[in-house]
Amino acid sequence: MLFRLVDGLNEVVGKVVAWVAVIFAALIIYDVVLRYVFNAPTLWAFDLTKGLFGFYFILLGGYALRHQSHVRVDLVTSALRPSPRRIAEMAGYLLFFFPFAWVFTHQSYLFAARAWAQGETTYGAIQMPVYPFKIAMAVAAVLLLLQGISEFLKLLLNRTGETTNDR
Template sequence: MTKLISLIDALNERIGRTVAWLALIMVLVQFIIVVQRYVFGIGSIWMQESIVYMHGFLFMLAAGYTLLHNGHVRVDVFYRQATPHRKALTDLCGTVFFLMPVCVAIIWLAWPYVSNSWAIFEGSKETSGIHGVFLLKSVIIVFAVLMILQGVSLAAHSVRILTGAETPPDPTSADTPPELF
């Protein structure tokens, strides 16, 4: 079981660190677009659409990484002051009753949308745009799968904490985001 947890965590860690580079690439491409347009009077629909693609890939593929590092938004009014046991119980219940059903619903509802896009190899409405809309839509399903996998890992960590097989993470570690309030 711990090998599966480690494998899932490593997968989302690697994907998150890889797609994080898209943030820098987006800034550089946007800078090039602005320089081309306002200095040289040249426009590129393909480059403009690439920003949308990179933005979508970045946020959809890094969601599992964000969950791995406890970076998703939550109501910290009760969670922040909770004991490690209560935090593990909250994470387990949240994963089982909210995260998993929502991700399964996303896959269920997105499947026809994505498969129809693949059936026609949907592309940009612009002639000189990126003709890979079907790939962008596929990321919806990849997002849900990565979130389910990370949810399985989170639930397993929670069960291990509740049973005493694992110690809770140190709240002062580098992985824990600083408290704002």
């Protein structure tokens, strides 16, 4: 089914993007060593690590939703029985998540398209391209929206228990 495909996609993306944290840490260590041990700071490491952190943070949204790791306000739903809880969660997706995810997807696409068309770069000593990070934001928005659809379908079809063994 669709939710298995989307769940698998976000699982793979989450595991691949997790390696960005290793690269991110290595770059910071490299820059610190060059700066303080050899007194030869890099011009590019700060901008690159800032971009990688954004890349890392934003692309894990779908993965976090898949594993129910987002911040949730369960004051109302925790007191409900399973069936009314499912209905309340589905209503939450319809009223809050999907409108947000649609706006995020649409606006991040426009943001990325504009950056691509302009060949946008950072300002400062070294001008790194910005559009790859903005494109990553649009991809992340699509992944989050797809994962939301998957989670909604699981609630609708009462298949929420299928992902608990993955946690």
